[in-house]
Amino acid sequence: MSIMTIDKVKMNATAKDKYEAIRMAGQILLDAGHITSEYIDKMLEREEIVSTYIGNGLAIPHGTKESKALIQSTGISIIQFPQGVDFGEEKAYMVIGIAAQGGDHMEILTGIAMVCAEEENMDKLRNAVTPQEIIDLFESEMEL
Template structure:
């Protein structure tokens, strides 16, 4: 069975109407990518999303707070200056994953770097987490409290770009490593991040960022604009 699915194939797979699925796509409720004006889905990522809808595994305090209190995912709360790398040095997939895992470990976001690296590479072997347009969203196939201490996003920038087996064949320059110990939180992060990255103007902005503060301000402003306080 193909690993990349069309809108109609996913609708059939999930037993939904195409209209309902398209609405979910536009609302950023399911991970997908737009390639040549057509929506495409990764079967493993759809399976991850579906499994997460059926499982609730809250772990630490922040995960429980997000699951209980937030109907949306405020990404600015999950991004710290120390977890942003503006110039990744690696020239291949394994090196990028190792660099991102090293940042996570140094910031005490994970408990075991070697295990995280191994599982991230296994996930990429299954199918690339690159979604096209120079973006990849590395993540574990299944969130684990045995590895991850709290939900966070590690951002990495590769000025030259890396071959990350992107579906559009282009080098990947922006990496968003999702760390979560909860299926619910993981899926909320993935869906919200995918929705933001689908906006071309946002991609243009990020490709021109020259400082960590640029990334922090972007996500803070996005939260303010889309989720204003009552």
């Protein structure tokens, strides 16, 4: 199973706050069978401990260390928020939910962070019109 698929990419989304955005990212992972519903609570819990906003218009919500058992398979959800969602002082325009088993977690997190550190890539993601454009960008930049 591919960790990035069209059904896990949501375009032109809106959320009233970061918690709704995180729930949306988690719900996509849940609907795809990657996690149990408790994992979404752990994603929200992690946000309380430390913001998952990493800069450059990107937030990467994921569960706490204790939530590993709630992950059934590795998967990524990607949500594009053209108007942005407030994550404290900054707005996130891309929210990428991660559920990763075993050693996949750091590799995926690092890969996404590297792709999104490039201003040009973030512009492409923010202006993408189709889910496939988003997946193509990540797949061309990451070893998935």
